[in-house]
Amino acid sequence: MDMEYIYKSIKSLKNRMHLNNAVLSLMWGLAAASGTAFFLACLSLFVPVPFVMRILAGVYLFAVLLSLTAALFLRPGNLAVIKAADALGLKERLITAYELKDDGSPLSRVQRYDALKAASQTNFKALYAIKFPKYQGLACVVLALLTLLCLALPSGAREKAAGMENLANEVKKQAENIDKERKELSKKAILSDKKLQEINQRIDQLLKELKKADTEAKAVKALAKTKHELEELQNKGVSSELKQLGERLSESPATRDFGEALKNGNLADMKQKLEQLNNRLKNLSPEGKKELAQKFEQAARELANSPELAQNLADLSQALASGDLSSLGSHMASLENTLSQLARSDSALAQAMQQYENEVLQQLSNSLDSARQQISSQGGQGSSTAQGGENPGQGTGSGPSNKGGGGAGDQSSNRDLGYSGDESGGGARMPGQEKKKDYEGIYAPSRLGGDSSASQVKGSKGGAGQSQWSEAEGAPVQKGNTVPYDQVLGEYKSEAMQSLEGSSIPPVMQDMVRDYFSSLE
C-alpha cells in the first residue's frame, strides 16, 4: 500500500497544524510589533519622532505581512504530521508505517493497512484543536496598552514632533502645488524646451530639498535658493542672441542706437530704431555700407545658434555689399520679423517666470510662512527654539543721532518694556480650513522723537576711553505695538538694505540677507 493514502488520511490534521502555525506566527509577529511600538512610544517621549502613529501603523502592518508570509512556509512536513497523529492516539502506527514504507514483507503491508485504517477512523478535528497562543496574545495586549499609555502622556518632544509633522505636511502640500503648477506651465507651451528643462531641473531640486527639510529654516532656505536661481534664469532669459547682436552692432556708430535697443530687449524701441536704421542705410556712403555689411556678416557668423537671424543678417549684408537697395527693404522687414519673434519669446519667458514667481512661489512662500508660524507658536510654548521666551533677542539699532534711534528685536527681547513673548501670533490651521494670510505678530517699537528718518553714523569702535552706564528710572521710553510683521517688513527691509550698503559685508552674505527678506515677503 502506498504511503500516499496515509498522507491523504492525515491531510486534515496537516491543515490544522498549518493553521496553528500561522496563528502562532501571526501572534509572534504582533507581539514583536507591539514590543517595537512600545519602544517607539517610549522613545517619542524624549526624542521628537514625527508621524509616530503612522510609523506604529507601519510597524504593525509590516509585522502582520511578514508573519503571514512566514506562515506560508510553515506548512508542516509529513513526518511532523505523522508524529503528531501518533501522539493523538494512533500509537506509533504511522511512524512505523513511514519507516517501513519501502518494506514489502507481508507484516509491513499489514502494518501499513492497520495504520491507514486507524488514521481514517480518527477524527483529527476533534482531537487537534486550534490553539490560541495566549501568552503571545497577552503580551500583545499588555504592550499595546502600555504603548497607548505612553502615547497619551504629554511631552515636549511630542509637541516638537507635532510641529515637525505640520511642517512636513505643509511642505508636502506645497510641493504638490509646485509640481502641479510646473505641469500647468509645461502645458501652456510658452517656453522653449530648453528653458522648461532648466526650470524643471530646479524645481526637481527644490522638491527634493523640501522633502529632506526637517526644519522650517531648511525649507525656507531651499525655497529662497530656488527663487534666486529662477531669477537668474529669468535674467538670463533675455535672449543672449539679441544681446550678442546688440553688442556687435553697438560698436558701429551707424547702428549703435539699434544695438542698444537690442540689448534692452524692448520690442517697440527695437522697431523704432530699426526703422531709423533703414532710413539711415539709404543715405549711407558706399564705404559705410561696405563696413556695415562686414559687421552684419561678422554678426551672422557669430549667431550660429540662431540660424534664422544669421540668415537675415547674411542677406542684409549681401544686399548692402551689392548695393541692391531695392531688396534691402524686404531683408530689413525679415530681420524685423525675426527680431520681433525673438523678443516676444523672451517676453513670454519673462512673463512665465514672473507668473511662476508671483503665483507659485509666492503661494509656496505663504504656505511655508503659515507652517513656520505654527512651529513658532509651538516653540513659544516652551520649546527651545531661537524665538523662545528666555533667550535674549538680537536687535539692530542706529547710533546716537539728533533725531533719536530705536532698536528692533524679536518679541522675547522686549520683556523689559513690559511685553511678554506670548503675544506672538500664528495658530495652527486646521485641515480643510480656508487658508488666509495670517502674519506673525511682531513688536514694533515707537521711535523716540516721533516719526523721522533714521540717520546712519559711520565710524569705528575704538577700545580707548571710558564709558559709564547707569539705569535711569522714568526714562522716556515709549512702548510700541505688536503688529503683523508684514506691516513692518518693508521698513525693516529697507533698514537692512541701508545697513548692507553702509557695512563691509561680503557679497555672498549680502545675498543671504536679501534672500531672507525676500523669503518673508
Next chain:
Amino acid sequence: MDVSGSDVKNVMDTVAKIENEIAKQMVGQRELIRQVVICILAGGNVLLEGVPGLGKTRLVKTLGKVLGLSFSRIQFTPDLMPADVVGTNIIVRSGGEEGMFKFQPGPIFSHIVLADEINRATPKTQSALLEAMQEQTVTVGGTTYKMPRPFFVLATQNPIEMEGTYPLPEAQLDRFLFKLDVPFPSLEELTDIVTMTAGNREEELQKVSSGEEIMIMRNIAREIPVAKPVLEFAMRLVLATHPESEFAPPVTKKYVRFGSSPRGAQAVIAAARLRAVLDGRYNVAFEDVKYAAYPALRHRVFLNFEGQSEGITADSLIGEIISALG
C-alpha cells in the same frame, strides 16, 4: 520468517484462550496472568514475588496444564543442594557388569520449572539455576545437557524482609525477564477464591496450546517492527536508570546505585512487542515500552542507601524516569 496478519491474529487468539483457561483456576490477577504469558512468549523467566498464599504456585501449575507442557516443581529450602536441582551422575550396574556413571536429570529438566520460594535456598543452590535460565543448558560432570524447548523458570519468592530468606544475587536476578509483584486480592476476589477452593467443585482445564505453538508465537512476536523513535525511547529509558548517564534524571542520580544491564533493554523490547501483539497492533508503541519497563526493570535497578532509607521503590523510580523522558 515471513509473518502475515493472520499469524499475528492467531497469537492474539491463542493468548486470549490461554488467559481464559487460566482464569478458570485463578480468581482475579488478570494483569498478572497477562504479564506471565507475555514473559513466557518472550522466552524469559519470571520471578513472582508476594506473600505466601496468593496463588503463585497455583498460577504456575495451571499454566503448565493449559500449555500442555511438562512441569516440575522444586521447593527451595535452605538444605537444598544444587544437585537436587540440576541432577547428578550416579553409578549404575546391570547384569554383573562394572558400574558406570549415568546422569540422572534433576527436576529442572522440564518445560516449566517452578522454583518455589527460591529465596529460601542458599545462594549456591540458587546459582545452580543460572546456566539453565540463560543458556538453557545444564553442565554436570563435564557434560552439557540441553534443556527441553520451550524452557522457562517461574520462580516465586517471599519478600526479602521475611525471616529465613537469602536475597537473590544480582546476576541471577538479571536472568529473570520479569519480576512480578503478586498483589493481595480484593474483597470480591478473596470471596471468590474461598468459594472456589473450599468446595468440591474443580474446574477442568483444557490444554489450549503446545510447546511448538509457543515457539512459533515467540518467533512471530520477534518480527513485530519497532519504529526508531520508540526504540530510542526504550534505550534512553534503560540508560536513564544509570546515575552516571547523560539521560539520568535527578531522581536516578540521587537514589540509584546501579542501573539496568543490557538484558533489561532486551527485556523491555521483547515484552513491548508482545504487548503490542496482544493489543491488536502490528507495531510497538511508546506505551508498550512504558508498560514493559516496570516488570522488566524493577529488579534490575538497585537503590542506594539513601533511596532505601527514604522508602523509594523501584516502581516509583521507573515512573519518575518515564515522566522525565516524556
